[in-house]
Amino acid sequence: MPELPEVENIAQGLRHEILKCGVTRMQVIQPAIIRFPRNWRKITKRFVGDNIEQVARRAKRLIIAFTGGGAILIQLGMTGKVLVADADAPVVKHTHVRIRLSNGREVRLIDPRRFGRVWFFAHLDSVHPDAEMEAAGMGRLGPEPFDVTPKKFREILQSSRAVKTHLLDQSRIAGLGNIYADESLFAAGIHPATPAAAIPPAQADKLCRTIKSILRRAIRHGGTTLLDYRNAYGEMGRFLKMLKVYQRTGRPCHVCHTPIQRLVLGGRSSHYCPKCQPLFQKI
DNA sequence: ATTTCATCCTGGAGGC
DNA sequence: TGCCTCCAGGATGAAA
Known part of the structure; x- marks a missing residue:
């Protein structure tokens, strides 16, 4: 299942594919996997117009950071996948989040078993874990x-x-x-x-x-x-x-x-x- | 404080 | 073939 090496490979692939790309739409199809914040609808709109600035990994988690200071944190769980696809390619079952990009492609989070989780951060402070990071339990993670x-x-x-x-x-x-x-x-x-x-x-x-x-x-x-x-x-x-x-x-x-x-x-x-x-x- | 355990969820495997 | 049961397991939150 996605452990550190798998998530690292996904992160490396994403860096090649989506760095610097603009976000044109962020669509949540399955709200159940969104863990934070409660009013995620408002947050997702704020990412539209931003560019993807950084793709990082922490333990088994994936962090996609945007130029506006926000970020999306993804935990793949057992069966989670993050794929880059053409935006008009057929959408498979269990596709929960779609991040549409300015180049006609999109990032898709697919997770049949739904053990995966997603957090949206309006502002990500990578140095001092803030309240949002705490909500995602990042402060409880042991060392790499x-x-x-x-x-x-x-x-x-x-x-x-x-x-x-x-x-x-x-x-x-x-x-x-x-x-x-x-x-x-x-x-x-x-x-x-x-x-x-x-x-x-x-x-x-x-x-x-x-x-x-x-x-x-x-x-x-x-x-x-x-x-x-x-x-x-x-x-x-x-x-x-x-x-x-x-x-x-x-x-x-x-x-x-x-x-x-x-x-x-x-x-x-x-x-x-x-x-x-x-x-x-x-x- | 530390550790254990049931729970979430779906698809695949094996039994009959 | 088809139905049924069981099982896999990452992380969590409650319980021990």
């Missing part, structure tokens, strides 16, 4: 994985919960989802059920490194398409075939040929190699 030093990471791991569950907690470290959490733990040789605080320092440092390297590789390969994910051009990610454990239950480990196992932690399936990923115990 690439900004986390080994020392900081060892602090993050001070918790009794399973490390897998902990890595998915966006308030601790922001951007990992189920796929890359499992893959990072495999690369670091750590059992997903290991209590976070029980991980020895050397393994913690290794996990800190593997998280970054897995994310970087996934970004380079266009992210992972299991089913729904598409980049801004509608293309699938190519990282699926590089997955070592995720959704490979029962199939042989690439390293030792032991069957990959599946375990439910915090209500999420975790995939791991029982031989390559020892369970560290004791606090």
Whole structure:
């Protein structure tokens, strides 16, 4: 699903396609996905006439900023897609927002499962989170994985919960989802059920490194398409075939040929190699 | 304060 | 083929 690498790829695609373009209309088809503000109808009108000044990513969220100082924040959820299409191209089912551009194209937010959310900001202050940012929970996000030093990471791991569950907690470290959490733990040789605080320092440092390297590789390969994910051009990610454990239950480990196992932690399936990923115990 | 858990939602998969 | 049930899971907000 759209985790950090997928959102980064969408952001890169959007930068090529829509930067500097003028907004001619902003249309909300499915109001249920708009989380902020309540009177979003007024806000959307204010963007008309602005140009798209910046496309940014924070964790798994996408930010499209306008020259008028406003911005739209998009959280893709499970099945959200952001596509650039010709404005007169057929509109598929579950298209919730359309941002018409001056060049005859448009940005479309498509999300069958509707776990995605959208916030409109009249003014975006990127330095000091204001009330609007707070409404979107941006202040509760943990650091970007690439900004986390080994020392900081060892602090993050001070918790009794399973490390897998902990890595998915966006308030601790922001951007990992189920796929890359499992893959990072495999690369670091750590059992997903290991209590976070029980991980020895050397393994913690290794996990800190593997998280970054897995994310970087996934970004380079266009992210992972299991089913729904598409980049801004509608293309699938190519990282699926590089997955070592995720959704490979029962199939042989690439390293030792032991069957990959599946375990439910915090209500999420975790995939791991029982031989390559020892369970560290004791606090 | 921290952590767990049900909930949102649709489409795809598997059973019969 | 068609119906039914189950399942996937990111983030949230309530509950423990």
